[in-house]
Amino acid sequence: MFIPSFNARRSTPVLLFLFSVALILILLSFYYFAVPTGLLEVWNDYQEPQRHFNTDDPVSACFVILVRNSELDGIKSSIDQMEKTFNHKYNYPYVFLNDDDFSAEFIENTKSLGTAEKFYGKLDEQMWGYPKFINQSFAAERRKEMVETQVPYADSESYRHMCRFQSGFFFRHPLLDKYDYYWRIEPNVDFLCDIDYDVFKFMRNNGKKYAFTLTFVEFMKTIPSLWDTVLNFRREHPEIVSQFPPKEKSLWKFITDDDGESYNSCHFWTNFEIASLDLWRSSEYLKFFNYLDESGGFFYERWGDAPVHSIAAAMLLRKDEFHFFHDMGYRHTDVLHCPADEQVLQKCSCNHDSFVWDDYEKGSCLKQYNRALLD
Amino acid sequence: MFIPSFNARRSTPVLLFLFSVALILILLSFYYFAVPTGLLEVWNDYQEPQRHFNTDDPVSACFVILVRNSELDGIKSSIDQMEKTFNHKYNYPYVFLNDDDFSAEFIENTKSLGTAEKFYGKLDEQMWGYPKFINQSFAAERRKEMVETQVPYADSESYRHMCRFQSGFFFRHPLLDKYDYYWRIEPNVDFLCDIDYDVFKFMRNNGKKYAFTLTFVEFMKTIPSLWDTVLNFRREHPEIVSQFPPKEKSLWKFITDDDGESYNSCHFWTNFEIASLDLWRSSEYLKFFNYLDESGGFFYERWGDAPVHSIAAAMLLRKDEFHFFHDMGYRHTDVLHCPADEQVLQKCSCNHDSFVWDDYEKGSCLKQYNRALLD
Numbered sequence: 057m058f059i060p061s062f063n064a065r066r067s068t069p070v071l072l073f074l075f076s077v078a079l080i081l082i083l084l085s086f087y088y089f090a091v092p093t094g095l096l097e098v099w100n101d102y103q104e105p106q107r108h109f110n111t112d113d114p115v116s117a118c119f120v121i122l123v124r125n126s127e128l129d130g131i132k133s134s135i136d137q138m139e140k141t142f143n144h145k146y147n148y149p150y151v152f153l154n155d156d157d158f159s160a161e162f163i164e165n166t167k168s169l170g171t172a173e174k175f176y177g178k179l180d181e182q183m184w185g186y187p188k189f190i191n192q193s194f195a196a197e198r199r200k201e202m203v204e205t206q207v208p209y210a211d212s213e214s215y216r217h218m219c220r221f222q223s224g225f226f227f228r229h230p231l232l233d234k235y236d237y238y239w240r241i242e243p244n245v246d247f248l249c250d251i252d253y254d255v256f257k258f259m260r261n262n263g264k265k266y267a268f269t270l271t272f273v274e275f276m277k278t279i280p281s282l283w284d285t286v287l288n289f290r291r292e293h294p295e296i297v298s299q300f301p302p303k304e305k306s307l308w309k310f311i312t313d314d315d316g317e318s319y320n321s322c323h324f325w326t327n328f329e330i331a332s333l334d335l336w337r338s339s340e341y342l343k344f345f346n347y348l349d350e351s352g353g354f355f356y357e358r359w360g361d362a363p364v365h366s367i368a369a370a371m372l373l374r375k376d377e378f379h380f381f382h383d384m385g386y387r388h389t390d391v392l393h394c395p396a397d398e399q400v401l402q403k404c405s406c407n408h409d410s411f412v413w414d415d416y417e418k419g420s421c422l423k424q425y426n427r428a429l430l431d
Numbered sequence: 432m433f434i435p436s437f438n439a440r441r442s443t444p445v446l447l448f449l450f451s452v453a454l455i456l457i458l459l460s461f462y463y464f465a466v467p468t469g470l471l472e473v474w475n476d477y478q479e480p481q482r483h484f485n486t487d488d489p490v491s492a493c494f495v496i497l498v499r500n501s502e503l504d505g506i507k508s509s510i511d512q513m514e515k516t517f518n519h520k521y522n523y524p525y526v527f528l529n530d531d532d533f534s535a536e537f538i539e540n541t542k543s544l545g546t547a548e549k550f551y552g553k554l555d556e557q558m559w560g561y562p563k564f565i566n567q568s569f570a571a572e573r574r575k576e577m578v579e580t581q582v583p584y585a586d587s588e589s590y591r592h593m594c595r596f597q598s599g600f601f602f603r604h605p606l607l608d609k610y611d612y613y614w615r616i617e618p619n620v621d622f623l624c625d626i627d628y629d630v631f632k633f634m635r636n637n638g639k640k641y642a643f644t645l646t647f648v649e650f651m652k653t654i655p656s657l658w659d660t661v662l663n664f665r666r667e668h669p670e671i672v673s674q675f676p677p678k679e680k681s682l683w684k685f686i687t688d689d690d691g692e693s694y695n696s697c698h699f700w701t702n703f704e705i706a707s708l709d710l711w712r713s714s715e716y717l718k719f720f721n722y723l724d725e726s727g728g729f730f731y732e733r734w735g736d737a738p739v740h741s742i743a744a745a746m747l748l749r750k751d752e753f754h755f756f757h758d759m760g761y762r763h764t765d766v767l768h769c770p771a772d773e774q775v776l777q778k779c780s781c782n783h784d785s786f787v788w789d790d791y792e793k794g795s796c797l798k799q800y801n802r803a804l805l806d
Contacts, residue, residue: 071449078450082457113670116718176563180555182605188551228603230557233721236714295488337712339611343491346608 109260117237117256118175119143119150120226122218125159130243132169137247139170146254148239149173151231155184155217175231183225184217187349195355202358205277209358220354222326222361224345227336236260240329248385249395249404255330259379265332266369267379268324269386269393270413271421276321278358281351283319286367289347296340300371307370307378309428310421322421323366327388330381335372344368375429380422484635492612492631493550494518494525495601497593500534505618507544512622514545521629523614524548526606530559530592550606558600559592562724570730577733580652584733595729597701597736599720602711611635615704623760624770624779630705634754640707641744642754643699644761644768645788646796651696653733656726658694661742664722671715675746682745682753684803685796697796698741702763705756710747719743750804755797 119138123131135150149172152158158176167174186192202210209215232238237256259267290297300306303315313320335341345364353359369378385394385404391413394406401407414420494513498506510525524547527533533551542549561567577585584590607613612631634642665672675681678690688695710716720739728734744753760769760779766788769781776782789795 074446074450075453078453079457082454108673109670178556180557181553182555182557187605224605224608230562230599230721230724233717233724295484298483334714337714337717339709339712342608342712346605349605349608 111257111261115237115254115256115260116235117148117239118232118235119148119241120153120232120238121150121241122153122222122226123243124154125156125162127243128162128165131241132165134241134243134245134247135166135169137245138241139172141247141249142251142255143172144170145252146256147172148256149175151175151177151229151238153177153179153226153229153231155179155214177229177231179221179225179229183221183229186355189350190352190355192355195352198356202277207275207277207358216355216358219359219361219364220349223354223359223364224349227333232333235333237330237332240326242327242388244388245327246385246387246406248387248406249383249400251384252403255381259330259332262379263377264379265335265373265377266324267330267381269328269381269384270325270388270391271425272323272325272362272391272413273419273421274321274323274360274363278360279319279321279353279363280357281353282348282357282359282363282367285348285351285353286319287316289344293343293347296343297371299340301374304431305374307373307375307425307428309431310424311367311370313424319363319367320421320424321363322424323360323362324369325388325391326360326362326365328386329365330379331369335369338372340372341368344372370428378425378429380425486632486636490612490629490631490635491610492523492614493607493610494523494616495528495607495613496525496616497528497597497601498618499529500531500537502618503537503540506616507540509616509618509620509622510541510544513616514547516622516624517626517630518547519545520627521631522547523631524550526550526552526604526613528552528554528601528604528606530554530589552604552606554596554600554604558596558604561730564725565727565730567730570727573731577652582650582652582733591730591733594734594736594739595724598729598734598739599724602708607708610708612705612707615701617702617763619763620702621760621762621781623762623781624758624775626759627778630756634705634707637754638752639754640710640748640752641699642705642756644703644756644759645700645763645766646800647698647700647737647766647788648794648796649696649698649735649738653735654694654696654728654738655732656728657723657732657734657738657742660723660726660728661694662691664719668718668722671718672746674715676749679806680749682748682750682800682803684806685799686742686745688799694738694742695796695799696738697799698735698737699744700763700766701735701737701740703761704740705754706744710744713747715747716743719747745803753800753804755800 121131147170150166152162152166152174154176155178157178163174163176186195199211199213226232227238237259239255258264308316310322311319336345345368348354348359348364382393383395383397383400385406386392387406392406393414394408394412395401395404396408396414412418414422496506522545525541527537527541527549529551530553532553538549538551561570574586574588601607602613612634614630633639683691685697686694711720720743723729723734723739757768758770758772758775760781761767762781767781768789769783769787770776770779771783771789787793789797
C-alpha cells in the first residue's frame with residue numbers, strides 16, 4: 057500500500073483537505089441514498105402517513121355517472137363502449153346518481169351491462185337545490201338577462217344545479233366513500249380506443265391526481281366574475297394559498313397568460329374526468345368551493361364545473377400530478393380527441409383526419425397545457 | 432499550534448480513526464440540526480403540503496350544534512354558559528343543524544345570544560334517513576328485541592339516525608366547509624370554568640386533533656357486533672391499516688385491554704368534542720365509516736357515535752394528537768368533570784366533592800387513557 061510520507065507541519069493542510077473531501081463525500085452519499093430511501097423518516101418520529109403500496113395492489117375506484125331516467129339509451133351506449141374498450145378486463149363498479157329516484161326500467165337495463173357491480177343513489181336538496189344565501193328571484197332575473205348572450209343553457213336552472221353538484225358535492229355522496237379514484241362518464245359519448253392497461257393503477261402508481269382527454273376554452277359570458285372571485289379568495293386566504301405548491305411547480309400557466317391578471321378561459325373538459333377523490337375532499341378545496349359558492353356565481357352567472365375544477369386543480373396540484381390520456385379516443389357532442397400516434401391508432405375506431413379538437417387553431421388549450429408543463 | 436509528529440506508516444490508523452470521528456460528528460450534527468429544521472425538505476422535491484402558520488394566526492373553527500326547535504330553552508342555557516365562560520372573548524361562530532326547518536322563534540331567540548355569527552342548516556335524507564341497504568322491517572324487529580335489554584333509546588329510530596349522522600355526516604355539511612376545527616355542543620349541558628385562552632389555537636398550535644373532557648364505558652348491548660366489524664375491516668383492508676400509526680404510537684390500548692381480542696367499551700363522550708374536521712374527511716375514516724355503515728349496525732343494533740369516533744380516532748391518530756381538557760368543568764346529565772387542580776378550581780363553579788366522573792371506581796376510562804398514553 058502506498059502511503060505518501062509527510063512531516064507534521066506539512067500534514068495540516070493535507071488533513072484539512074482530506075476532511076473536506078470526506079465531508080463532501082458523506083453529505084453527497086447522504087443526499088443520494090438516505091433521503092430517497094426514506095431512511096430519515098425512521099430517525100424522525102412518525103409524522104404524516106406515507107402512501108406505501110405495491111404497484112399490483114388493487115385500486116379502489118369506480119365510474120361516476122350523473123344521469124336521468126330519460127337518458128337510459130344514451131348511457132347504455134356509453135357504458136357499452138366503456139365495457140368493450142376497457143372495463144370487461146378490469147370490472148370497476150359503476151355508481152349512478154340522479155336527482156330523482158331511478159326507475160325500475162333504468163336499473164334493470166343498466167344492471168345487465170357487463171358484469172361489474174352497479175350502485176344507484178339519489179341526490180338530495182343539499183346537493184341539488186338552492187342554498188339559503190341565494191336570492192332566487194335575483195337569480196331568475198340574471199338568467200333572463202343571460203338568454204340574450206345566447207350562451208348554451210343560459211336560462212336553465214337544472215344545468216346550474218348540475219354544475220354546482222359536480223363542483224362541490226358528488227364526492228361527498230356516501231356511495232363514493234369507499235373509493236380513492238373515479239372516472240366520470242356521461243350519456244352519449246364515445247370511447248374509441250382499446251385500452252389494454254389498468255387506467256386506475258396507472259394513476260395511483262404514477263402519483264397522478266387529475267387526468268383528461270379534452271381541453272377547451274370557456275364562454276366567458278358564463279363566468280364574468282369567476283376569476284375576480286378566485287383572486288379575492290387568494291387575497292383573503294393567504295393561509296390556504298401558502299399550502300399550494302409554488303406557482304412554477306403548479307399548472308398556473310395553464311389558466312393564465314399574464315401571471316394571474318386574467319383567466320385565459322382554459323379548462324379540462326370535465327365530462328371526461330379521471331381523478332383522485334381526495335383532491336376534492338381536501339379542506340383546501342372545500343374552502344375554495346365554499347368561497348365560490350357563497351359568492352353566488354353558480355346561480356347568478358352560470359359557472360361550469362369544468363373551469364371550477366380546472367382552476368382549483370391548477371392551483372392545488374403539482375404539474376407532475378396531471379396526465380393527458382392522449383392514447384384514449386373520446387368524443388362528446390362534436391368534439392373529438394383521437395390519438396395522433398400511428399401505433400396507438402390501430403387500436404382505435406377514429407382517425408386523425410376527422411375534426412379533432414386538440415388542434416390548437418380550433419380552440420383547444422393543449423398549447424397552454426404544454427407550455428405550463430414544460431416551463 | 433500543537434501538531435503531533437508521526438511518520439507515514441504510523442499515520443494510517445490515526446487517519447482512519449480521525450475519519451471515523453469526523454463521520455460520526457457529521458452524522459450527529461446532521462441528525463440534530465438538519466432533520467428538525469426541515470432543511471432536508473428543501474433538498475427534496477416539493478411533496479406533501481406542510482402546515483406552516485404563526486401561532487397567532489386565526490383558526491377557522493366553529494361550534495356545531497345538532498338541535499330541534501323544541502330544545503330551544505336547553506340550547507339557550509348551554510350557549511349562555513359557553514359565551515360567559517369562553518366565547519365572549521373569542522367570538523367563534525355557531526352552526527345549528529336540524530333534521531327539520533328551524534322555526535322563526537328558534538332563530539330569533541338564538542341569534543341574540545352573544546355577538547358571534549350564527550348559521551342555520553337543515554339535514555337531508557342522505558344524512559338523516561335509511562340507506563338503501565337497510566332492511567327496515569328487520570331493523571324494526573331488532574329494535575323491539577332491544578327494548579327487553581332496557582338500554583337507553585332501545586326503540587328509538589331518531590336516536591339511531593342521530594348516531595349515524597354524528598358518525599358519518601355532520602362534517603360533510605356545506606356549512607362546515609370553511610372550518611378546520613369544531614366544538615360540539617348539546618342542549619342542557621353546563622360549562623363550569625372560565626377558559627382564558629383560545630382553545631382552538633391551543634389545538635392547532637399543539638398539533639391536537641381530538642380533545643375531550645369525559646370518558647365513559649359503553650352499554651355493550653348496544654354494540655354487540657361493533658368490534659367484530661372493526662376487526663373484519665382491519666383484516667379486509669390492510670392497505671388502509673398500513674396508513675395508521677403503529678399500534679404503540681396510537682391510542683390502541685385505550686380501546687382494548689387484550690391487544691384487540693375484545694373492545695373494552697371505553698370511549699370519549701362525544702356530546703363534548705373538540706376535533707379536527709380533516710380527521711373525519713380523510714379517506715381512511717370515510718372507508719371505515721362506510722364499512723361500518725354497510726354492516727347495518729347503526730340500525731340493526733344501536734351503535735353510538737361515541738364508540739365509533741373513539742375507536743376510529745384511537746386507530747387513526749397518534750397518541751400525542753389527543754388532549755384531555757382537564758381544566759374545563761363540564762356536565763351532561765348527571766355526569767360531571769370538575770378540575771382537580773386547586774388553582775384551576777378557583778375559576779370554576781363546581782367542586783370536586785360533587786359526583787365527578789373521572790374517578791376510576793365510578794366507571795370512567797381515564798385509567799385506560801393514561802395507560803395508553805404512557806405505555
